[in-house]
Amino acid sequence: MIDQIAIGLCGVTAVFLSQDKRESVRRFACLFGMVSQPFWFWTTWHAKQYGIFALCILYAFSWVRGFYVHWIKREAA
Template sequence: MIDQIAIGLCGVTAVFLSQDKRESRRRYACLFGLASQPFWFWMTWKAGQYGIFALCFLYAFSWVRGFYGYWIKRGSV
């Protein structure tokens, strides 16, 4: 139950922020997206949904790209 709540809250927040017109808010989308990933991995593995489990790696990679672009690379400039 906690897994589903965390996925719902973090996932919806990530999508909502990713569509914000302000970059200052959009940059937080990847943080919420990354926060939901452990719950996605756990839920799909536990349910035996191995195709979705594999997709979780692609989603996590995408959120990491955003994290790198908004937080790591930007901070080093």
């Protein structure tokens, strides 16, 4: 039950923030996306949905990429 709530809250928040006009707000989308990923991994593995589990790996990579672009690289510049 907690995993479903976390996926719903964090996942929807990540998508919502990613569509904001302001970059200062959009940069937080990857943080919420990364927080939701462990719940996605657990849920899909537990349900034996291995295709979706593989997609979760790609989503996680995308959120980490966003984190690098908006937080790591930005701070270095």
